[in-house]
Structure formats: C-alpha cells, structure tokens
Amino acid sequence: MSKLTDVPKRILIGRxxxxxxxxxxxxxxxxxLPVFASDPLSSVAYxxxxxxLVLSIAGVTAxxxxxxxxxxxxxxMFTVVASYRQNVHAYPSGGGDYEVANTNLGPKAGLTVAxxxxxxxxxxxxxxxxxxxxxxxxxxxFVVEHKVLCAIGVIVLLTLMNLRGVKExxxxxxxxxxxxxxxxxxxxxxxxxxxxxLDDTMRxxxxxxxxxxxxxxxxxxxxxxxxxxxxxxGCAALTGVEAISNGVPAFRKPKSKNAATTLAAMGLxxxxxxxxxxxxxxxxxxxxxxNPAKDLVHNGVPVGADYVQxxxxxxxxxxxxxxxxxxxxxxxxxxxxVLFLAANTAYNGFPLLGSILAQDRYLPRQLHTRGDRLAFxxxxxxxxxxxxxxxxxxxxxxxxxxxxxxxxxxVSFTLSQTGMVRHWNRHLATERDQAKRxxxxxxxxxxxxxxxxxxxxxxxxxxxxFTHGAWVALLGMVIFYAVMTAIRKHYDRxxxxxxxxxxxxxxxxxxxxxxxxxxxxxxxxxxxRALAYAKLMRSDSLEALSVxxxxxxxxxxxxxxxxxxxxxxxxxxxxxxxxxxxxxxEYVKGLRKESPRDAVSVIIPEYVVGHWYEHLLHNQSALxxxxxxxxxxxxMVTSVPYQLQSSEAAKRRARRQQDWNAxxxxxxxxxxxxxxxxxxxxx
Numbered sequence: 001m002s003k004l005t006d007v008p009k010r011i012l013i014g015r016x017x018x019x020x021x022x023x024x025x026x027x028x029x030x031x032x033l034p035v036f037a038s039d040p041l042s043s044v045a046y047x048x049x050x051x052x053l054v055l056s057i058a059g060v061t062a063x064x065x066x067x068x069x070x071x072x073x074x075x076x077m078f079t080v081v082a083s084y085r086q087n088v089h090a091y092p093s094g095g096g097d098y099e100v101a102n103t104n105l106g107p108k109a110g111l112t113v114a115x116x117x118x119x120x121x122x123x124x125x126x127x128x129x130x131x132x133x134x135x136x137x138x139x140x141x142f143v144v145e146h147k148v149l150c151a152i153g154v155i156v157l158l159t160l161m162n163l164r165g166v167k168e169x170x171x172x173x174x175x176x177x178x179x180x181x182x183x184x185x186x187x188x189x190x191x192x193x194x195x196x197x198l199d200d201t202m203r204x205x206x207x208x209x210x211x212x213x214x215x216x217x218x219x220x221x222x223x224x225x226x227x228x229x230x231x232x233x234g235c236a237a238l239t240g241v242e243a244i245s246n247g248v249p250a251f252r253k254p255k256s257k258n259a260a261t262t263l264a265a266m267g268l269x270x271x272x273x274x275x276x277x278x279x280x281x282x283x284x285x286x287x288x289x290x291n292p293a294k295d296l297v298h299n300g301v302p303v304g305a306d307y308v309q310x311x312x313x314x315x316x317x318x319x320x321x322x323x324x325x326x327x328x329x330x331x332x333x334x335x336x337x338v339l340f341l342a343a344n345t346a347y348n349g350f351p352l353l354g355s356i357l358a359q360d361r362y363l364p365r366q367l368h369t370r371g372d373r374l375a376f377x378x379x380x381x382x383x384x385x386x387x388x389x390x391x392x393x394x395x396x397x398x399x400x401x402x403x404x405x406x407x408x409x410x411v412s413f414t415l416s417q418t419g420m421v422r423h424w425n426r427h428l429a430t431e432r433d434q435a436k437r438x439x440x441x442x443x444x445x446x447x448x449x450x451x452x453x454x455x456x457x458x459x460x461x462x463x464x465x466f467t468h469g470a471w472v473a474l475l476g477m478v479i480f481y482a483v484m485t486a487i488r489k490h491y492d493r494x495x496x497x498x499x500x501x502x503x504x505x506x507x508x509x510x511x512x513x514x515x516x517x518x519x520x521x522x523x524x525x526x527x528x529r530a531l532a533y534a535k536l537m538r539s540d541s542l543e544a545l546s547v548x549x550x551x552x553x554x555x556x557x558x559x560x561x562x563x564x565x566x567x568x569x570x571x572x573x574x575x576x577x578x579x580x581x582x583x584x585x586e587y588v589k590g591l592r593k594e595s596p597r598d599a600v601s602v603i604i605p606e607y608v609v610g611h612w613y614e615h616l617l618h619n620q621s622a623l624x625x626x627x628x629x630x631x632x633x634x635x636m637v638t639s640v641p642y643q644l645q646s647s648e649a650a651k652r653r654a655r656r657q658q659d660w661n662a663x664x665x666x667x668x669x670x671x672x673x674x675x676x677x678x679x680x681x682x683x
Contacts, residue, residue: 026250026251026252026253027250027251027252028252028258029251029252029258029261029262029265030174031174032244032247032250032251032258032259032262033174033177033262033265033266034174034177034178034341034344035174035247035250035344035345035348036240036243036244036247036250036262036266036345036348036349037240037243037244037262037265037266037269037270037345038177038240038338038341038342038344038345039124039128039239039240039243039342039343039344039345039346040237040238040239040240040241040266040267040270040345041177041180041181041266041269041270041273041338041342042128042177042180042335042338042339042341042342043236043237043238043239043240043270043342044184044237044270044273044274044277044313045131045135045311045313045335045338045339046127046131046236046311046339046398046402047073047233047234047235047236047237047274048066048070048234048274048277048278048281048312048313049288049311049312049313050230050233050234050236050402051066051069051070051230051231051233051234051278052066052281052286052288052312053233053288053289053290054226054229054230054233054290055226055230056211056213056287056288056289056290056295057213057226057290058213058223058226059211059212059213060210060211060287062226063282064282065227065230066230066278066281066282067278067279067282069227069230069231069234069278070234070274070275070278070279072231072234073231073234073235073237073238073271073274074271074274074275075453076235076238076453076454076457077237077238077241077267077270077271077274078267078271079446079449079450079453079454080238080241080267080413080450080454081241081263081264081266081267082446082450083413083416083417083420083446083447083449083450083451084241084242084244084245084263085260085263085264086420086443086446086447087100087245087416087420088244088245088248088256088259088260088263089256089260090420090423091103091245091248092248092249092255092256092259093248093249096117096242096245096246096247096248096353096416097113097117097242097245097246097412097413097415097416098110098113098114098117098246098353098356098357099356100113100416100419100420100423101113101412101415101416101418101419102360103419103423104418104419104420104422104423104426105415105418105419105422109415109419111362111481111484111485112411112415112477112481113411113412113415113416114353114357114362114480114484115408115476115477115478115480115481115484116407116408116409116411116412116477117242117246117349117353117408117409117412118350118353118354118408118480119407119408119473119476119477119480120239120405120406120407120408120409120412120473121346121349121350121353121383122346122350122383122386122387122390122476123390123401123404123405123408123473124239124240124342124343124345124346125155125158125343125346125347125383125384125387126387126390126391126394126401127236127398127401127402127405128339128340128342128343128346129151129154129155129158129339129340129343129387129391129396130147130151130391130394130396130397130398130401131311131339131398132154132335132336132337132338132339132340132342133147133150133151133154133396134147134311134398135311135313135314135332135335135336135339136150136336137308147395147396147397148391148392148395148396150396151391151396152388152391152392154340155343155384155387155388155391156384158340158341158343158344158347158384159347159380159381159384162344162347162348162380163377163380163381176334176337176338176341177338177341179330179334179338180331180334180335180337180338181269181273183327183330183331183334183335184273184276184277184313184331185272185273185276186327186331187276187280187316187317187320187321187327187331188272188273188276188277188279188280190320190321191276191280191283191284191316191319191320194320195283202280202283202284202319202320203284203285203319204281204284204285204286204287204315204316204318204319205310205315205318205319205323206285206286206287206288206296206315207284207285207286207287207319208298209287209296209297209298209303210287210296210297210298211287211289211295211296211297212289212294212295212296212297212302213295225464228460228463228464229464229465231457231460232406232457232460232461232464232465233402234274235406235410235457235461236402236405236406237270237271237274238406238409238413239405239406239409240342240345240346240349240409241263241266241267241409242349242409242412242413242416243345243346243348243349244259244262244263244266245259245263246349246352246353247259247348247349247352249352250348250352277312277313277316280316280319280320281312281315281316284315284316284319284320286312286315286316286319288309288312289309292307292309293305293307296309311335313331313335314332314335317331317332343387346383346387347380347383350379350380350382350383351367351376351377351378351379351380351383352376352379354367354376354378354379354382355367355368355376355379357484360488361487361488361491361492362484362485362487362488363484363487364487366378367379367382400469404469404470404472404473405473406461407458407461407462407465407470407473407474407477408473408476408477410454410457410458410461411458411477413450413454413457413458414451414454414455414458417447417448417450417451417454418451418455420443420444420447420450420451421444421447421448421451424440424441424443424444424447425444427440428440428441428444512595512597512598513539513540513541513595513597513598513599514537514539514540514541514598514599514600514601515539515540515541515542515591515595515598515599515600515601516534516537516539516541516542516543516600516601516603517542517543517544517545517588517591517600517601517602517603518530518531518534518542518543518544518545518568518603518605519544519545519546519584519602519603519604519605519625520544520545520546520557520570520605521546522553522556522557522560523557523560523561523564525642526605526606526607526640526642527605529605529640529642530603530604530605530640531544531566531568533603533638533640534568534603535568537601539601540598542568542569543568543569543570543571544561544566544568544569544570544571545570545571545572545573545584545587546570546571546572546573547572547573547575547579547580547583547584548572548573548574548575549575549578549580554572557570557572558570558572573587580621580625581621581624581625581628584602584625585628585629585632588600588602588629588632588635589632592632592633592634592635596634598634599634599636600634600635600636601635601636601638602629602635602636602637602638603638603640604622604625604626604637604638604639604640605640605642606622606639606640606641606642607641607642607643607644608641608642608643608644609644609646622639626639
C-alpha cells in the first residue's frame with residue numbers, strides 16, 4: 001500500500017531529504033520576512049476595513065476618529081515589536097512565548113500561552129484565506145458563488161507547498177509578498193502625489209453612498225465603547241508578530257540578530273502601509289457598513305442584497321489608479337495572493353510549536369518528528385484539517401471569523417511580556433556588571449510597558465468582542481488546555497508505570513516454565529513451519545490447539561494429524577456458537593490461572609500476501625486474535641509468517657523501485673567526464 005502511494009507523494013512534495021541537510025533549509029532575512037511576516041503585512045488588506053466597519057455603526061461622522069485609532073495601533077505595534085526583539089535575544093531556541101511563560105511563570109502559564117497560540121494559528125489560516133477569497137471574488141464571480149469550496153482548495157494547495165519544506169515554500173511566497181508591499185507603497189506615494197501636489201480629486205466608488213447609522217448621535221460611554229471596539233478590530237494588524245520569535249531556529253546565523261532585524265523591518269512596513277491606507281480611505285471618502293444591504297444607501301435607496309462590498313484596499317486602489325488600470329489589476333491580484341500566503345505564517349508557527357509541545361509531552365509524539373522534506377508534516381496536516389473545519393462551519397466569511405480573532409494572540413503577548421519582566425528581575429539579582437545591568441534595566445522597562453499595554457488591549461478585546469464571537473476563541477483555548485493536560489498526564493502515567501526499577505522485579509525474574517501453544521486450523525505449510533519453530537524453542541510443554549467450528553473439518557484434521565504421526569498433542573476446543581477468538585482466550589487465561597508463574601507463548605501461523613486487496617481476504621481472524629491477546633497479562637504472542645508467491649513478487653517489485661532513479665534525480669557529474677570513464681578499457 002505504501003508503494004501505491006509513494007509515486008504521487010513524490011510528485012506532490014518531492015524526494016525525501018537526509019537529516020544532515022537540515023542546515024540547507026535555513027532562511028536568509030529576505031526569505032524569512034515573507035515566510036514569517038506575511039500575516040502582519042497582509043493584514044493591512046482587511047484591518048483598515050474592520051475599523052471603518054465598526055465606526056459605521058455611528059454613521060459617517062464617526063470616520064474622523066479613524067486616524068486616532070490608527071495612531072493607537074501604531075503605538076501598540078512598535079511596543080510589541082520592541083518587546084519581542086528582547087524575546088528573540090533572550091530565548092533563541094524557538095519556544096517563543098510558550099518557552100518564556102513556561103520558564104518564568106510556570107507550566108500552567110506556559111500551557112495557557114500554547115493554547116492561545118494554537119487557536120490563533122488556526123484562525124490565521126481561516127481568516128487570511130477567507131479574506132483572500134473575498135478579494136478574489138470581486139473580480140471572479142465563480143469564487144464568490146463557491147466560497148467554501150475555493151477556500152478549502154487553497155488550504156489544500158498551501159498544505160502541499162509547505163509539505164515540500166520551509167525554504168522551498170518560502171522562495172515561492174517571497175515574490176507575491178514583495179509585489180504586494182511594493183504595490184501598496186506605490187499606491188500610497190501616487191495617491192499622496194496626486195492629492196498634495198497635483199491637487200486631484202480622488203473619489204472611491206462608494207464616495208456618493210450614504211451610511212444609515214444603526215445608532216445615531218452616540219456620545220459618552222457608548223461612543224468610547226464604540227471607539228474601543230474599532231481599536232480592537234484594528235489590532236488585527238498585529239497578528240503573526242509572535243511567529244518570528246517562535247521561528248528563530250529557522251534563521252541563518254547569527255539567528256537572534258537576523259530575527260530581531262526582520263522583526264523591525266516587518267513592524268516598520270506594516271504600520272506605514274496601515275496608516276497610508278487609512279489616510280487614503282479618508283481622502284477618497286470610502287464608505288463601509290456592517291450590513292451594506294440595508295445600511296448603505298445610494299440615491300435614497302438601499303443598495304440591496306445583490307450588492308458586493310469590496311474591501312477598503314480595493315476601493316482606494318480604484319480611486320488612486322483608476323478602475324481596470326494595469327496597476328489596479330496588479331495590486332488586486334497581489335492582494336488576493338498575499339492574503340492566501342499570509343496563512344504561511346501559521347503553517348510555520350503551528351507545526352514548530354506543536355513539535356516543542358510534543359517534546360514536552362503535551363501533544364502526541366508524532367508531532368515532534370520531521371517528515372520527508374524536513375518539515376513537521378504531521379503538524380502541517382493537523383493545522384490544515386482544523387482550519388478547513390473552521391472555514392466550513394463559518395462559510396468562509398472573514399467578517400464572522402475575524403470576531404474570533406486576536407484574543408489568543410493578546411493572551412500570549414501579555415503573558416510573554418510578563419514572563420520577560422520576571423526573566424530580567426532574575427538576572428538582575430545576580431548580575432554585577434554595570435553595563436549589562438543598564439541593558440537589562442532598559443529591556444525590563446520595554447517589556448514591562450509591553451505587558452501593561454497588551455494587557456490593557458486584551459481587556460478591551462474581551463469586553464468589546466466577547467458577545468460578537470470572542471467566546472468561541474476562549475472556548476477553543478480551554479479545550480486545547482484540557483486536551484494537552486490530559487495528554488501530559490497520560491504520558492507521565494505511562495512513563496511511571498514502565499520505568500525500570502533499580503532492584504529485582506517480577507519483570508526481570510525468569511518464568512518458572514514456558515507453555516507453548518500453536519494455533520491450528522488445518523494442516524498446511526504454514527502450520528508445519530510454525531510447529532517446527534515451536535519445537536526449536538525448547539518449551540517445557542508444547543501443544544497444538546484448534547477450535548471445533550465445523551465437526552467435519554475437525555474430524556478431517558484429527559485424521560490427518562494421526563496419519564502424519566505428528567508428535568505434538570492436539571487439543572480441540574468446542575465452540576457451540578462458532579466463535580474462534582473467545583474459546584482460545586478463555587483457554588489461555590485458564591493456563592495462566594493454574595500456573596501464575598508460568599509464561600504462555602501463543603504461536604500463530606499466518607501467510608503473507610503481496611497485494612493490498614488480498615489482505616481483505618486473509619488474516620483477519622489472526623489479527624483479531626492477536627489484538628485480544630495483547631490485553632491478556634503473561635501471554636507472549638509470536639507470528640510465524642509464510643510468504644506466498646505474490647509476496648515474493650511484491651518484494652521483487654519493491655527492490656526494482658528502490659533501485660530505479662527518476663531522470664535527473666542523481667547527479668552523475670559532467671557529461672564529458674562520464675564519456676571518458678566509460679570509454680576506458682576495463683581490467
């Protein structure tokens with residue numbers, strides 16, 4: 001079966017890589033930026049729109065608060081970036097927020113951070129791809145009509161690309177990310193030039209629309225609450241910042257320095273693009289509404305259910321470049337593509353964090369090992385499955401999904417920065433060098449401010465978004481926390497149970513006797529081989545055991561046994577209900593009950609077939625029996641295989657496939673050298 005899937009597997013993800021080639025997969029800064037920072041960079045495509053959507057509840061007059069909200073987001077972004085630059089220098093091993101919280105605040109805090117990050121990574125994939133589908137749908141109606149199907153298709157494609165390896169996928173993702181960044185900066189520069197120098201009037205396609213406010217004339221606490229909710233929505237621009245601190249081991253040396261530089265570049269690019277789009281949205285009179293069918297009015301009439309509300313970045317690009325222009329099309333395509341690729345931040349963060357958690361026995365051990373292409377394949381597949389499920393449940397609707405977003409990331413921000421404060425306090429207690437102490441005090445101040453600010457934002461997010469869907473993210477965190485705690489308890493219990501004692505124990509004491517039982521259905525070559533093997537073991541007692549299901553077959557078996565003169569006693573168990581497994585289990589348990597210090601060795605002859613479909617026709621009773629015997633204490637189960645001709649043919653096919661190399665898969669040196677060597681006489 002494995003050979004059946006090997007060819008398509010190699011076509012999709014490429015040839016397996018040796019473990020000693022792991023160093024070749026490390027990333028330079030120019031590739032690491034799009035790999036680890038594509039999420040915060042691409043969030044400028046939907047974060048400004050989320051701010052305007054919330055403000056539209058109070059009508060278009062509330063839009064004049066958007067620059068102040070942008071300033072608050074910028075301050076928060078620089079605070080988080082400065083804080084995480086301390087993290088990557090102090091903890092370069094790749095544990096990120098989880099390692100910081102676990103080391104400084106204890107295992108419970110570490111597990112809380114891990115739960116928050118795992119939820120956030122799943123949401124990153126779901127939100128980014130859903131938003132990309134919506135951007136692409138403004139140009140291709142088919143995509144809008146089949147949102148869920150298209151979104152899941154993109155998830156599958158991204159999964160395959162990441163299974164090929166971090167470096168290979170990063171090289172593919174770099175080009176569209178840089179095109180998107182260049183396109184946004186070109187739009188900001190050209191828009192500023194047209195507005196400030198040429199004094200052109202740029203108008204968005206919705207500039208003439210009127211917003212019917214849901215709550216008119218908000219003031220006092222209601223207005224403050226609305227502004228805080230708009231700010232919390234704008235904080236979506238910060239998602240993915242922590243991925244760089246989790247991915248430090250994937251950077252080239254010097255790892256910490258390169259990661260810190262990438263963090264700074266990411267923060268500067270993200271805030272510039274975010275502020276530029278907010279400013280251009282205000283200058284071009286963009287109009288957005290949470291319920292555009294009823295709340296957007298054109299010429300005195302609501303636009304209706306058929307109206308498709310394009311994202312802010314698309315409306316601004318149309319106002320600046322002109323609808324259908326070359327630059328407009330390029331930016332629209334790059335925006336949709338980079339939103340798909342923004343999920344790559346999670347595809348790199350989730351499997352790496354999952355590997356660390358598996359090493360700490362909080363997740364299944366299968367997540368700790370690397371796959372054929374030196375990527376954490378099991379973690380990648382698990383992330384894809386969870387994101388696909390979420391996209392299906394929420395109908396690939398980014399507006400609904402984004403309400404679940406950013407809760408987890410601010411939980412990890414706050415606990416991580418609090419942990420860093422304790423980290424610096426611990427080191428300051430022993431450090432005597434004044435220069436190092438000044439550096440530590442400065443770093444502690446940055447992390448303390450970061451912990452305070454992100455903690456404040458976390459409270460704002462929880463208060464303003466809880467009833468809008470944030471409770472689902474919190475529920476997901478609780479589920480992850482409970483599952484990981486249960487897994488850790490299981491591994492701890494198993495480790496304690498199987499630990500080898502220092503002194504003698506029942507497991508190291510030799511059994512008094514070995515009683516061997518060979519299971520017999522009829523006399524054939526596998527039976528004779530199993531009997532010969534059992535005699536070779538020199539057991540204290542040996543018997544053959546059969547179950548009487550058909551009296552005629554049992555009578556024929558006894559006659560053949562006597563005719564051949566086999567010198568092993570044959571015992572036949574009655575089975576009035578035609579069962580095979582239960583009588584054997586009860587008989588073996590009876591042997592153990594009679595002599596508890598004896599070991600019982602059950603020998604099962606079985607023949608090996610070569611085709612996967614033949615397994616459906618053979619060996620099912622042997623498999624069931626072995627499965628039951630594994631749960632019976634003191635019973636040793638031995639399979640004696642007999643290879644049929646089809647299995648020998650399968651072995652020859654496997655050997656030929658192993659020796660075969662695809663064209664170009666083996667480097668053989670320059671052609672002229674080969675021809676010279678082949679022309680030399682032998683001997």
